[in-house]
Amino acid sequence: MRTSEEIIIIGAGAAGLIAARELSAHHSVTVLEARDTIGGRIQTVYRDGVKSAETGAEFVHGELPITLGLLKEAGLSYYHIYGKMFQVRDGKWDARYEMIEDWDGLLEKMSSIPTDMTMQAFLDELYPGERYASLHESVKSFVQGYDLADMTKVSVKALYSEWTNESENNFRIDQGYTAMVRYLEDVSLRQQARIITNAVVRNIDWSAGSVTVTTEAGTTYTGNRVIIAVPLGILQQGTIHFSPALPDQMAAAHNIGWGTVIKTVLAFKAPFWEKQAPQVGFVLGKAPIPTWWTQLPDKANVLTGWLGGPPAIPHLHKTDEALLEMALQSLAILCNENIDTLKGLLTDSHISNWASDPHVTGSYSYSTPATAAAQVVLNTPVQQTIYFAGEALYNGASPGTVEAALSTGKAVAERILQGIKN
Numbered sequence: 165m166r167t168s169e170e171i172i173i174i175g176a177g178a179a180g181l182i183a184a185r186e187l188s189a190h191h192s193v194t195v196l197e198a199r200d201t202i203g204g205r206i207q208t209v210y211r212d213g214v215k216s217a218e219t220g221a222e223f224v225h226g227e228l229p230i231t232l233g234l235l236k237e238a239g240l241s242y243y244h245i246y247g248k249m250f251q252v253r254d255g256k257w258d259a260r261y262e263m264i265e266d267w268d269g270l271l272e273k274m275s276s277i278p279t280d281m282t283m284q285a286f287l288d289e290l291y292p293g294e295r296y297a298s299l300h301e302s303v304k305s306f307v308q309g310y311d312l313a314d315m316t317k318v319s320v321k322a323l324y325s326e327w328t329n330e331s332e333n334n335f336r337i338d339q340g341y342t343a344m345v346r347y348l349e350d351v352s353l354r355q356q357a358r359i360i361t362n363a364v365v366r367n368i369d370w371s372a373g374s375v376t377v378t379t380e381a382g383t384t385y386t387g388n389r390v391i392i393a394v395p396l397g398i399l400q401q402g403t404i405h406f407s408p409a410l411p412d413q414m415a416a417a418h419n420i421g422w423g424t425v426i427k428t429v430l431a432f433k434a435p436f437w438e439k440q441a442p443q444v445g446f447v448l449g450k451a452p453i454p455t456w457w458t459q460l461p462d463k464a465n466v467l468t469g470w471l472g473g474p475p476a477i478p479h480l481h482k483t484d485e486a487l488l489e490m491a492l493q494s495l496a497i498l499c500n501e502n503i504d505t506l507k508g509l510l511t512d513s514h515i516s517n518w519a520s521d522p523h524v525t526g527s528y529s530y531s532t533p534a535t536a537a538a539q540v541v542l543n544t545p546v547q548q549t550i551y552f553a554g555e556a557l558y559n560g561a562s563p564g565t566v567e568a569a570l571s572t573g574k575a576v577a578e579r580i581l582q583g584i585k586n
C-alpha cells in the first residue's frame with residue numbers, strides 16, 4: 165500500500181539506489197544525484213554496447229549475498245576469475261610470491277592485542293628494530309595498496325577481521341557492474357521513483373518529520389525524511405549544510421578513514437606480458453604504479469594498474485596524459501619493455517582518478533580505531549528524519565565494497581519501512 169510519505173535520497177550510487185528500490189514500492193521517492201549519471205563509484209565503460217572497462221568497482225569479492233542475489237534477480241551473469249600472482253624482482257618474474265613474510269605469526273599477534281591501535285603503532289611495538297624493516301615494508305605495501313589506508317590511522321582489529329574473512333573466490337560481472345545499478349534504477353522508475361541527475365545538494369533544512377533540500381541550482385525538494393547516501397569524503401568536506409547543524413554526525417565522519425586510488429585500464433594490440441610468464445593474473449613490483457592485473461579468464465589484451473593509498477596522493481593533481489605516461493613507464497619497467505614499443509601497442513586507455521571527482525573525492529573507506537563508535541553515531545537516525553547510508557557506514561566482513569554500500573542502503577530502507585509501519 166502506498167502512503168503519503170515523501171522520502172528524498174541524496175546520491176544515486178549502490179546504497180542510494182537499493183534504498184530507492186526498496187522504498188519506492190511503498191512510498192514516494194525522489195533521488196537527487198550530483199553527477200550526470202547514476203552509479204557513483206560503479207562506472208562500466210561500454211564500447212559499441214560491449215563492456216570495455218570498469219573504471220570503479222570491478223570485482224565481487226566472494227560469495228556476497230546481497231550482490232549475488234541482485235545479479236540473479238536482474239538476470240546478470242558473473243564468472244570466477246583466476247590467474248597466477250607474480251612478484252617482479254630485479255626484472256625477474258617470480259611466482260613464489262609471499263605477500264607478507266610470516267603471515268600466520270602476524271595474524272596471531274594481531275588477534276591478541278587487548279585494545280585496538282593503528283597498524284603503525286602495532287608494528288613499532290611488536291616488531292621493533294631494523295631486523296623487522298622488511299616486514300614493516302611489506303605490511304605497509306599491502307595496507308596501502310589493498311586497503312588504500314594510511315598506516316598511522318588504520319585499525320589493527322579491522323584489518324584482522326578483513327584479512328581473515330577474505331574469500332579466495334572473486335568474480336566479475338559479464339555485463340559490467342553498471343548493469344546491476346541500472347537494474348535498481350529501472351525497478352525504482354517502474355515503481356514511480358523520480359531520479360534526478362545534475363542535482364548537487366547543498367542545503368538540508370529540517371525539523372522532525374520535515375525536510376527541505378536545496379540544490380546548487382536553487383531548486384528545492386520537500387519531504388518527510390532524507391537519506392544521505394553520498395561518499396564519506398563529501399561528509400568530511402562539509403559541503404552539504406544542515407540546518408539545524410549535525411555536529412556529532414559531522415565529527416563522526418572524520419573518525420572514519422578515507423582512501424584514495426588511481427586506476428588505469430589499458431588495452432593493447434598484443435599481450436606482451438605473456439613473454440614473461442603464462443597465466444598471469446596479478447603482477448606486483450617496484451614501479452611508479454606497482455600493481456597490475458589481467459582480465460583472465462577473459463583473454464582481452466587489457467592490463468589494469470592500481471596505485472593506492474598515500475603513495476597516490478602526490479599524483480592526484482596530474483593530468484590523464486601524465487598518468488598514462490606513468491602507467492606505460494611502469495609497465496616498461498615491470499615487463500622489461502621499451503616504453504615506445506608499448507605506446508605503439510596501446511589501443512585504448514581509461515584513467516580514473518576518483519579523488520579529483522568533486523562528488524566523490526576519494527576511493528573507499530577504511531577503519532581507524534575510532535570508526536566503530538563513529539559508525540554507531542552515523543547509523544542512528546536523527547529524529548526519524550535524517551538517515552545516513554553508504555559504503556563507509558558498513559561494519560561487516562566486506563568493508564569498502566559494493567556489497568557494503570548495498571547492505572547499508574537496504575538496512576536504512578528496512579528501518580524506515582519498519583518505523584512507518586509501527
Ligand SMILES: Cc1cc2nc3c(=O)[nH]c(=O)nc-3n(C[C@H](O)[C@H](O)[C@H](O)COP(=O)(O)OP(=O)(O)OC[C@H]3O[C@@H](n4cnc5c(N)ncnc54)[C@H](O)[C@@H]3O)c2cc1C
Nearest residue numbers: 175177178179198204205221222223365554555565566569
Ligand atoms: C577505483 C575503485 C575500485 C573499486 N573496486 C571495487 C571492487 O572491485 N569491488 C567492490 O566491491 N568495490 C569496489 N570499490 C568500492 C565501491 O565502488 C564502493 O564501495 C561503492 O560503489 C560505493 O557505493 P555508495 O553508494 O556508498 O557511494 P557512491 O557510489 O560514491 O555513490 C554516492 C553518490 O552520491 C553522489 N553525490 C555526492 N555528493 C552529492 C551531492 N551534494 N548531491 C547529490 N549527490 C551527491 C555522488 O555523485 C555519487 O554518485 C571500488 C572503488 C573505487 C573508487
